[in-house]
Amino acid sequence: xxxxxxxxxxxxxxxxxxxxxxxxxxxxxxxxxxxxxxxxxxxxxxxxxxxxxxxxxxxxxxxxxxxxxxxxxxxxxxxxxxxxxxxxxxxxxxxxxxxxxxxxxxxxxxxxxxx
Amino acid sequence: xxxxxxxxxxxxxxxxxxxxxxxxxxxxxxxxxxxxxxxxxxxxxxxxxxxxxxxxxxxxxxxxxxxxxxxxxxxxxxxxxxxxxxxxxxxxxxxxxxxxxxxxxxxxxxxx
Numbered sequence: 001x002x003x004x005x006x007x008x009x010x011x012x013x014x015x016x017x018x019x020x021x022x023x024x025x026x027x028x029x030x031x032x033x034x035x036x037x038x039x040x041x042x043x044x045x046x047x048x049x050x051x052x053x054x055x056x057x058x059x060x061x062x063x064x065x066x067x068x069x070x071x072x073x074x075x076x077x078x079x080x081x082x083x084x085x086x087x088x089x090x091x092x093x094x095x096x097x098x099x100x101x102x103x104x105x106x107x108x109x110x111x112x113x114x115x
Numbered sequence: 116x117x118x119x120x121x122x123x124x125x126x127x128x129x130x131x132x133x134x135x136x137x138x139x140x141x142x143x144x145x146x147x148x149x150x151x152x153x154x155x156x157x158x159x160x161x162x163x164x165x166x167x168x169x170x171x172x173x174x175x176x177x178x179x180x181x182x183x184x185x186x187x188x189x190x191x192x193x194x195x196x197x198x199x200x201x202x203x204x205x206x207x208x209x210x211x212x213x214x215x216x217x218x219x220x221x222x223x224x225x226x227x
Contacts, residue, residue, distance in 0.1 A: 035216075043204055045158070045218040091158060095216075100163035100171035101146065103208075103216065107157045 002027045002094050006106035013082050015115050020067075021077040023092030023106055030054075031097040034068065034075045039089040039108070048090070051075065082113045117141040121207050121219035128197055128226055136192045136222045138207030144217075146210040147190045149182065151175065152221075153203045161205075164190065197226045 003026045013019040025034065036048040051059045051068050058066050063083075067076045079086055092106040120139040128134050140147050149161040162172045164182055181193045190209075194201055207219040 037218075042220070043152075043223070044220045045206060047216070047218075093158075100165070101210065102148065102160040102163055102171060103150070103158075104160070105158040 002029075002032075002096060002104040004092050004094050004104050004106040006092050006109050008109050009107070010110045010112075012112040012114055013079075015082055015084060015113055017082055018078060018080045019082055019111065021079070021090050021092075021109055021111065023075045023077070025073050025075060025092070025094045027073075027094060027096060029096045029098075033095045033097070034066075035093045035095070035103070036064070036066070036075075036077045037091045037093060037105075038086075039091060040087070045091075049077065079111075084113050084115060087111060087113045117217070119207055119209055119217050119219035121205075121222050123222060124220065125223045126225070128224070130199060130226055131196050134194050134197055134224065136194075136205050136207075136224070138190045138192070138219055139188050140190055140207065140209030141211070141217055142188070144209035144211045146170075147182075147184070148208040148210070148216075149192045150206040150208065150218075151203045152206065153200075158206065161192075194224075197224075199226050202226045 005024045032053045034051045038046045038048050049061045049064050063080045065078045089108045091108045093103045122137045147164040152158045162176045163170045179195045183191050204221045206221045210216050
């Protein structure tokens with residue numbers, strides 16, 4: 001069974017600084033995807049970034065980038081130039097290809113960006 | 116950009132009542148899902164649906180729950196006799212190829 005662990009329940013950062021959110025996962029599969037979702041107070045689930053496990057290159061999306069360490073089963077999210085609008089819950093999730101391809105989520109981490 | 120639409124955004128119901136949560140997935144997606152998030156907790160998988168049948172369901176998805184795709188566009192989650200612990204955000208999602216999930220904005224269900 002897949003598991004996703006986010007060990008930091010809460011973090012804060014000053015506006016314009018860089019912050020890294022950690023995530024580890026466990027799977028016995030070879031083909032999978034990893035995701036970071038943002039959940040603002042509206043509680044909508046917004047995809048931030050995704051990484052295909054077979055790709056060695058770390059995904060980037062504007063101010064968001066990941067550090068994907070496949071052997072260590074680690075998938076951290078780096079947010080550069082933090083903005084007030086980045087304040088939200090962040091969930092790490094994994095998806096195994098094949099079968100129903102359900103998402104397995106971590107417990108989430110609350111990020112607060114301070115002015 | 117295509118969206119997954121959920122209605123209603125908020126539903127309040129009395130314990131023991133039946134509720135139906137509605138979703139319109141993205142039109143060319145083939146895989147449909149319901150997830151649940153109890154306040155302050157992580158998002159949990161409930162059920163996946165493909166080719167007009169359930170492909171996987173979690174332990175949470177007991178006999179009180181059912182899903183249906185009554186026509187070509189809607190995808191519904193029914194809870195037959197709601198309990199207080201069913202209070203949560205319910206997210207519908209649909210998926211195309213390549214792991215591309217899209218979530219709806221959720222329905223907040225409050226059971227009183």
